[in-house]
Amino acid sequence: MYKRNDSWYSDFWYKGERYSESPGPVSKSVAKEKDRDFRSRIASGEYVKKKNNPLFDKAMDEHLKRSEAINQPKTYKKNLDSAKRLRAHFGKRRIGSIEGNESLIRQYVAKRKAEIKAKQLKQGRDPSQLSFTTINRELALLRAMFNKLIKAGKARKNPVSLITMFEEQERERILSKDEIQKIFQAIDKADARYHHLKDIMIVALNTAMRKGEILNMKKDWVNLKTGIITVPRYAMKRKRKDKRVPINFAIRPILSNRLKQNPKSEYVFVNPKTGKQYWDVSNGWTTIINKAGFKGKPNVDKIRFHDLRHTAATMLARSGKDIKFIAQYLGHTDVKTSARYIHYDDKDLQKGAENLAELTSNFTTPKTVSL
Numbered sequence: 001m002y003k004r005n006d007s008w009y010s011d012f013w014y015k016g017e018r019y020s021e022s023p024g025p026v027s028k029s030v031a032k033e034k035d036r037d038f039r040s041r042i043a044s045g046e047y048v049k050k051k052n053n054p055l056f057d058k059a060m061d062e063h064l065k066r067s068e069a070i071n072q073p074k075t076y077k078k079n080l081d082s083a084k085r086l087r088a089h090f091g092k093r094r095i096g097s098i099e100g101n102e103s104l105i106r107q108y109v110a111k112r113k114a115e116i117k118a119k120q121l122k123q124g125r126d127p128s129q130l131s132f133t134t135i136n137r138e139l140a141l142l143r144a145m146f147n148k149l150i151k152a153g154k155a156r157k158n159p160v161s162l163i164t165m166f167e168e169q170e171r172e173r174i175l176s177k178d179e180i181q182k183i184f185q186a187i188d189k190a191d192a193r194y195h196h197l198k199d200i201m202i203v204a205l206n207t208a209m210r211k212g213e214i215l216n217m218k219k220d221w222v223n224l225k226t227g228i229i230t231v232p233r234y235a236m237k238r239k240r241k242d243k244r245v246p247i248n249f250a251i252r253p254i255l256s257n258r259l260k261q262n263p264k265s266e267y268v269f270v271n272p273k274t275g276k277q278y279w280d281v282s283n284g285w286t287t288i289i290n291k292a293g294f295k296g297k298p299n300v301d302k303i304r305f306h307d308l309r310h311t312a313a314t315m316l317a318r319s320g321k322d323i324k325f326i327a328q329y330l331g332h333t334d335v336k337t338s339a340r341y342i343h344y345d346d347k348d349l350q351k352g353a354e355n356l357a358e359l360t361s362n363f364t365t366p367k368t369v370s371l
Helices: 028-044 056-070 073-090 102-122 133-151 177-189 196-207 211-215 252-260 282-291 307-318 323-330 335-339 346-364
Strands: 002-004 007-014 017-024 228-231 243-246
Touching: 007 028, 017 028, 056 073, 056 133, 073 102, 073 133, 102 133, 177 196, 177 282, 196 211, 196 252, 196 282, 196 307, 307 323, 323 335
Parallel strands: none
Antiparallel strands: 002 007, 007 017, 228 243
């Protein structure tokens, strides 16, 4: 410990690393006390050097760069929105002051819950239907960032591990034949701007492909001779191998026709006016769903495009295909994930009950005895 001008400094080596800190212009006795505390924090591992204790803003910048490189544009955009909320609360703090700080995390959750509640009530949402899953997405981003920091040796604990996530509301719905027909009719009656949605919807129902996979489908993915669409692993989230999707008679003419169109484009679904691929169909889909008479709040009780994937999985299950087949068809490596895509209604359950009655009738139906 030494003094320079009016300030005292602690300067020493510990386990091959040099540590230096100044309590400022204080008395010698206070400086000694600060020095002992400084050495104690280093020995216990509590103290972390600034180079291994970055600012939250800097750590988030690095994490978002990784997100942009590995995630789909839509996911990256959602991460940007979540990061904006997180920065407002944690931005100027260092990582070491956040990790393990349960009260700080709970303050963030309480603040966001109040904001979301006020917004949803203002929009006319019923109090019983309030959803806070947006906070789950934000905490998921925070958790992922801290996991990376822990691996890099820049954090020791993940603060999100102290928090219980909000219950996710199951929003998936399975379309009936009548609902599918109503949507097709709405597309046919709409002007030409929306007609491409019919082909895209038919492909979705017959392949169970995700919206992004369909819109990003390249012509060289499609092989009409072998009857297979090969979705490369780079086009899917966290996949280690390509996905092979069969081409059935319902989509073969659609793909055959699309492959001949727009020869200058490498994509299957191309906007004829711009000559470029359709990047998103969300606005058009919402318009058509409204025209088809399906009113409701987006992502709550209104039909989403992703519901077509759930509908396809459920139709496969109703046709008698087992869960392993369905998992491979959807491109899932875990059958548990596929199980969440299958939804049976009351008619399905009643049919199952009747099947059981037929199977068990031989030994459960009382025999009448003639007197």
